[in-house]
Amino acid sequence: xxxxSHQDLLDAGVHYGHLRRKWNPKMLPYIFAEKKGVHVIxxxxxxxKLDEAAAAAKSIAKAGKKVLFVxxxxxxxxxVREAAARVNMPFVTDRWLGxxxxxxxxxxxxxxxxxxxxxxxxxxxxxSVTKKEKLVLSREKEKMERVLGGIANLxxxxxxxxxxxxxxxxxxxxxxxxxxxxxxGLVDTNCDPTKVDFAIPxxxxxxxxxxxxxxxxxxxxxxxxxxxATDVKDDETEEETAERIRFDTDTEGGDADRKxxxxxxxxxxxxxxxRGKTATKK
Numbered sequence: 001x002x003x004x005s006h007q008d009l010l011d012a013g014v015h016y017g018h019l020r021r022k023w024n025p026k027m028l029p030y031i032f033a034e035k036k037g038v039h040v041i042x043x044x045x046x047x048x049k050l051d052e053a054a055a056a057a058k059s060i061a062k063a064g065k066k067v068l069f070v071x072x073x074x075x076x077x078x079x080v081r082e083a084a085a086r087v088n089m090p091f092v093t094d095r096w097l098g099x100x101x102x103x104x105x106x107x108x109x110x111x112x113x114x115x116x117x118x119x120x121x122x123x124x125x126x127x128s129v130t131k132k133e134k135l136v137l138s139r140e141k142e143k144m145e146r147v148l149g150g151i152a153n154l155x156x157x158x159x160x161x162x163x164x165x166x167x168x169x170x171x172x173x174x175x176x177x178x179x180x181x182x183x184x185g186l187v188d189t190n191c192d193p194t195k196v197d198f199a200i201p202x203x204x205x206x207x208x209x210x211x212x213x214x215x216x217x218x219x220x221x222x223x224x225x226x227x228x229a230t231d232v233k234d235d236e237t238e239e240e241t242a243e244r245i246r247f248d249t250d251t252e253g254g255d256a257d258r259k260x261x262x263x264x265x266x267x268x269x270x271x272x273x274x275r276g277k278t279a280t281k282k
Contacts, residue, residue, distance in 0.1 A: 002219075003047070003051065004047060004050060004051075004212070004216055006043050006044075006047065008212060009043045009046060009047065009202075009212065010043065011208075012203075012206070012208040012209045012211070012212040013203055013206045013208055013209050014041065014043065014046055014202040014203050014209045014212060014213070015032070015040050015041045015042075015043050015046075015202075015203070016038070016040070016041070016203045016206065016209075017031065017038060017039035017040060017041050017188060017189035017190075017203070018038070018039060018188055018189045018190045019037055019038055019039075020034055020037050020038070020039060021037075022189070022190045023039055023189045023190060024189065024190055024191055024192050024193075026192050026193060026194055027039075027187070027188075027189045027190075027191070027192075027193060027201065029045070030042055030045045030046070030049075030189075030193065030201035031189060039189045041189065041201050041202060041203070042201070045201055046200065046201050046202050049198070049199060049200050049201060050200050050213065050216060052198060053184050053198040053200055053217060054216060054217055054219075054220035055220070056160075056182070056184070056197075056198055057160065057162070057184065057217050057220050057221050057224070058220040058221065058223055058224035058227075059224065060159050060160050060182070060221075060224070061087075061220075061221040061222075061223075061224030061225050061228070062224035062225070062227050062228045062231075063159075063228075064228060065158070065159035065160070066089060066090060066154060066156075066158040066159060066160075067089050067158060067159065067160045067161070067162055067184075067221060068089070068090050068091065068092065068151070068154070068158040068160070068161045068162065069081075069083065069084040069089060069090070069091040069092070069093075069150075069162050069214070070091070070092045070093075070096065070161060070162065070163050070164070070169050070172045071091075071092075071093055071163070071164035071165075071169070071210070071214075072092070072093060072094065072095060072096060072168070072169065073164060073165055073168055073204075073205075075205065075206070075207040075210065076093075076164045076165075076204075076207070076210045076214075077093040077094075078093075079207060079210050079211045079214055079215075080093055080164060080210070080214055081093045081150070083214045083215050083217075083218040084150070084218070086218055086222070087218050087221045087222050087225065088225075089218075089221065090150055090151040090153065090154040090158065091150040091151070092147075092150055092151065092172070093150060094146045094147050095147055096169065096171055096172050097147060097148075098171060099175070100151075100172070100175065101157060101158075101161075101172070101175040101176060101178075101179055101181070102175045102178055102179065104156075104157050107148070107151070108155075110144065110148060111148050111151070111152055113144070114141060114144040114145060114148055114152070115152070117137050117140060117141045117144075118141060120137065121134065121137060121138060121141065157179060157181065158181065159181065159182060160181060160182035160183070160184060161173075161176045161181055161182070161183050161184070162184040162185070162214075162217060163183065163184065163185040163186070163196070164185075164186050164204055164210055164214070165185075165186065165188065165191070165204040165205075166183075166185040166186075166187055166191050166192075166195060166196055167188075167190065167191045173185070173195060173196070177195075182197050182198070183195075183196040183197045183198070184196065184197070184198045184200070184217065185198070185199055185200065186200050186202050186204045186209075186210065186213050186214075187199045187200060187201055187202070187204070188201075188202070188203060188204045188205070189201075191204075200213055
């Protein structure tokens with residue numbers, strides 16, 4: 001897994017924090033200095049924590065588990081949606097529905113309803129549905145797609161949640177904590193880094209900063225998925241090799257039995273001939 005350079009973090013503005021009067025004292029270990037009343041984040045700590053979070057996300061993806069990306073802030077929606085879709089991970093970028101994790105069974109029912117409406121609209125044989133009813137169904141489907149479209153393929157509660165601005169996504173964070181789900185978060189100087197398992201100190205308001213951090217995590221997940229695919233392929237090859245060895249062994253054993261049977265048949269021939277001579281003497 002490649003390392004991110006300090007220059008990339010600097011160019012993206014990851015080091016910009018909030019005003020001093022808005023800071024959270026628990027962010028003190030990650031603050032480098034104060035300039036004109038604004039805190040400056042230590043990029044050495046950011047790079048260190050980012051590597052730890054990326055390694056954990058990679059291991060989760062390698063295990064075949066899902067990481068849910070959550071970002072409902074305007075400047076983070078598009079970036080997070082594209083990054084999550086690139087690695088085929090679920091995402092929530094429009095609005096967090098209360099109980100999306102703690103009441104996941106009900107959310108699944110809503111997803112099934114959305115999918116059934118989609119099938120109804122795609123079925124051209126429904127002549128009994130009027131234009132007005134089709135319009136109502138289309139609007140309902142668009143509304144549900146906007147909120148639930150990113151988790152339509154999520155069949156179970158994810159193994160981890162990646163949050164942009166843990167203060168803004170406090171409901172999602174509380175639900176993840178209640179279910180003991182691993183949490184990753186981009187944490188600015190106005191938030192408490194101890195609330196997430198893997199806190200990444202950085203600017204959570206600038207789109208460039210969000211893009212750098214999110215895409216680095218997504219790249220780590222992509223590496224984990226690639227290694228998982230390679231491991232599965234290698235396991236299949238080993239199984240095929242073992243099967244071939246068993247087949248060869250069985251074949252050699254069968255050939256040996258046939259040779260043994262043939263030899264036994266040749267030995268019985270003189271005995272038969274002797275009995276024939278005895279019969280002639282009589």
